[in-house]
Amino acid sequence: MSSWISSTSMGGAFSSGFSGTYRLLDKDPYWVTFPQFRHCDASKATVACTVPKP
Template identity: 65%
Template sequence: MQTYATRYKAGVWKLYDDTCHAAPTYKELCGRSSMSSWMNSASMAGFSSGFSSKQRLLDKDEYWVAFPEFAHCGTADKLTCTVPKP
């Protein structure tokens, strides 16, 4: 599944189907999404200066990121998910 992310309104981001690729069947084993450089930079601003140094991560170190906030999200014909803010 191929999507792209964009800001819907202040503080709200949404994923949309990327129409340059085949429409999703929602039976895909994986997916990927693209986003603007600004969105990517803003989302990672605290990560590179805070998290990675505190965890002593070096270049090419492997780590796993889990998002339990997404566990309730469905996979119906229209994927809708609201993630609570911390």
């Protein structure tokens, strides 16, 4: 990614420092939450789970 794209990402309404503060950098920890999978048991080596229909 070019430095121009990186430095101007989330510009406009978010140009007050949002992108610099909340940007995900190399080796930053992060997590993703999917409420549809909350009932699944991820403690096993193989996870088999059924996602309920909305």
